[in-house]
Amino acid sequence: MNPTATTDIRLSAVRGEIVHFIADPAHDAHALEHFADGLLIVRDGHVAECGPAAELLAKLPAGTPVADHRGKLILPGFVDTHVHYPQTDIIASHGEQLLEWLEKYTFPAERRFADPAHAAEVAAFFCDQLLKNGTTTAAAFATVHPASVDALFTAAQRRRMRLITGKVLMDRNCPDFLRDTAASGYAESKALIERWHGRDRLLYAVTPRFAPTSTPAQMRLAGRLFAEHPGVFLQSHLAENRGEVDWVAQLHPEARSYLDVYERCGQLGMRAVYAHCIWLDDTDRRRMADTGTAISFCPTSNLFLGSGLFDLRRARELGVRVGLGTDVGAGTSFSMLQTMNEAYKVLQLAGQSLSAASAFHLATLGGAHSLYLDDRIGNFAAGKEADFVVLDPRATPLLARRSAACATLDERLFVLMMLGDDRAVAATHVLGRPAWPRAPAA
Ligand code: GUN
Ligand code: ZN
Numbered sequence: 001m002n003p004t005a006t007t008d009i010r011l012s013a014v015r016g017e018i019v020h021f022i023a024d025p026a027h028d029a030h031a032l033e034h035f036a037d038g039l040l041i042v043r044d045g046h047v048a049e050c051g052p053a054a055e056l057l058a059k060l061p062a063g064t065p066v067a068d069h070r071g072k073l074i075l076p077g078f079v080d081t082h083v084h085y086p087q088t089d090i091i092a093s094h095g096e097q098l099l100e101w102l103e104k105y106t107f108p109a110e111r112r113f114a115d116p117a118h119a120a121e122v123a124a125f126f127c128d129q130l131l132k133n134g135t136t137t138a139a140a141f142a143t144v145h146p147a148s149v150d151a152l153f154t155a156a157q158r159r160r161m162r163l164i165t166g167k168v169l170m171d172r173n174c175p176d177f178l179r180d181t182a183a184s185g186y187a188e189s190k191a192l193i194e195r196w197h198g199r200d201r202l203l204y205a206v207t208p209r210f211a212p213t214s215t216p217a218q219m220r221l222a223g224r225l226f227a228e229h230p231g232v233f234l235q236s237h238l239a240e241n242r243g244e245v246d247w248v249a250q251l252h253p254e255a256r257s258y259l260d261v262y263e264r265c266g267q268l269g270m271r272a273v274y275a276h277c278i279w280l281d282d283t284d285r286r287r288m289a290d291t292g293t294a295i296s297f298c299p300t301s302n303l304f305l306g307s308g309l310f311d312l313r314r315a316r317e318l319g320v321r322v323g324l325g326t327d328v329g330a331g332t333s334f335s336m337l338q339t340m341n342e343a344y345k346v347l348q349l350a351g352q353s354l355s356a357a358s359a360f361h362l363a364t365l366g367g368a369h370s371l372y373l374d375d376r377i378g379n380f381a382a383g384k385e386a387d388f389v390v391l392d393p394r395a396t397p398l399l400a401r402r403s404a405a406c407a408t409l410d411e412r413l414f415v416l417m418m419l420g421d422d423r424a425v426a427a428t429h430v431l432g433r434p435a436w437p438r439a440p441a442a
Contacts, residue, residue, distance in 0.1 A: 008043075010044045011061065012064060013040060013042065014039070014066070014067045014074060014429070015038070015070060016073065017034075017036055017037070018035040018075075018380065019032065019075050020033055020075060020076050020379040021360070021366075022365075024361060025355065026358055031357070032357050035051060038050065038052060038053055039053040041056060042386040044432075045385065046384060046385055046386055047382055047384045049382060050381075069390050069426070071392075072390050072391060073416070075391060076387060077134060077136025077364075077429075077430070078135040078364065079137045079373075079378065080130065080135045080325055080339075081294070081370055082275040082298055082323075085123060085140045085142065086122065087110075088129070088329065090109045091331075092332060097305050098241040098305050099244060101305060107174065107175050107178055111175070116147040116151060119145070120151045120155070122151075124155045126152070129334045130161070131430070131435050133334045133336060135428075137162040137371075137373065138161070138163055138164070139164040139165070139233065139273060141166075141207055142166065144167060144178050144180050146167050150195075153199075157199070157200050157202060159435055160431050160433070161201060162201040162387070163203070164202075164203045165204070166189065166192065167185070167207060169206070172214065173212050182218040185218055185221065186218075189222075192204060198231070201385075203232070204232050205235040206225045207236070210244070211251065212248060212251060219262075219267070222265065226269070233272070234269075234271065237276055238258060238259060238274035238277050239258050239280050239284075240276035240279075240302075240305075240307050241305065241308070245279050248261060257281065257283070258280075258284075263287060268293045269291050269293060270372055273293075273294045274288075275298055277297075278309065282314070289319035289320045293320075294321040294322065294370040295321070295322045295323070296322075296327075296370070297343060297362070298326065298327035298331055300333055301326075302346065303345075303346065304330055304332050309349055311350060313347075313350075322362065322366065323366060323370035324340070324367055325339070326339050335422055343362070344359065356411075364378050385431055387430050387431065389427070389428050390429075391420065392425075392426040393416060395420070395423045395426070396424075399419050399424065402415050402419060403416075
């Protein structure tokens with residue numbers, strides 16, 4: 001026995017059925033790595049090694065704690081590439097399409113974030129919902145209020161999550177109580193970038209809500225913020241709803257397309273992420289691919305608001321980076337499993353068949369790749385941040401019954417994404433430590 005190794009308190013391990021991706025299953029038949037009885041060894045919050053338990057246990061220093069999750073699946077933490085934390089309280093609001101829904105439900109809900117105490121309370125609940133659902137990284141909208149950004153970064157920092165957020169920029173076509181100006185939006189965003197970007201696992205996103213709610217002056221300043229701060233993200237919405245697309249065409253007769261409005265203002269590029277992207281043409285898709293701009297596919301939201309059916313096959317054929325987003329509160333679930341479920345159905349309607357492997361890849365390594373974070377998260381390669389989720393295929397009587405009848409791993413993954421939700425998440429770990437369920441108070 002090696003006496004120094006036994007006292008290495010930075011070392012721990014988890015044992016279970018491990019599934020992760022080392023490439024994109026759409027392009028590589030060996031992309032999915034599977035250890036039926038696997039071990040994930042964590043050192044100092046990062047992956048030290050991942051492989052068959054029999055092999056790795058033999059060389060694990062004696063005394064290393066091993067959490068036993070045999071009978072359950074261990075996957076990388078989910079990556080939600082588009083979500084709105086201030087819309088937590090309006091999830092499942094009935095009866096409108098995008099533009100009416102924004103006026104009737106969204107703007108009044110976002111108004112309440114002028115109160116920092118409200119923002120702090122919702123931010124804590126929101127982060128707990130993410131963790132309860134196995135999501136360890138998210139790109140989230142805040143509101144126009146800078147304090148709403150402080151509240152979310154603070155809540156995520158306490159939980160050690162990887163979180164991208166930013167102050168919404170909105171200086172026209174919105175209620176006065178949510179309106180900034182081109183100059184104030186620029187100055188407040190800059191101050192927030194200086195305060196938060198790169199602190200622990202927190203990253204800033206310049207966040208123009210969408211083209212209709214920013215003047216050309218504000219759009220140009222958003223592009224300038226993005227260019228002036230290398231490493232910062234930019235997030236917005238694009239071509240979600242037909243009425244919205246018509247409105248943008250009226251507002252910007254000079255532009256070739258909705259995407260072109262953003263491109264003219266310097267808002268495309270690596271780390272720019274656009275939600276929805278339903279009503280695009282191939283020129284748009286090629287520009288997105290050529291500039292490294294990513295799409296967040298938000299199926300539950302697209303169905304809920306009746307926005308349309310996203311064409312995943314075409315986006316991928318043309319080489320656009322794509323991740324999955326819940327888009328709560330237009331999205332109807334914080335669960336990435338339920339988001340995969342609805343992605344499958346949306347694609348069925350378009351004659352495209354999403355495999356379980358592709359769905360789980362989108363929710364993990366694919367999402368990380370779309371955000372240019374795949375060097376840090378998304379799978380269990382050595383050195384990655386050790387965020388993982390433990391999924392229980394017997395979490396409900398129906399899941400247990402259906403899972404028992406599965407012959408292959410592929411079938412079991414498909415059943416989990418179709419029938420699973422937060423009940424299937426037995427545990428979520430962030431940087432190797434349990435983050436959900438919470439340890440009982442001492
Ligand atoms: N477009 C502009 N703002 C929003 C929003 O808050 N949600 C969705 N789904 N689309 C938007
Ligand atoms: Zn959105």
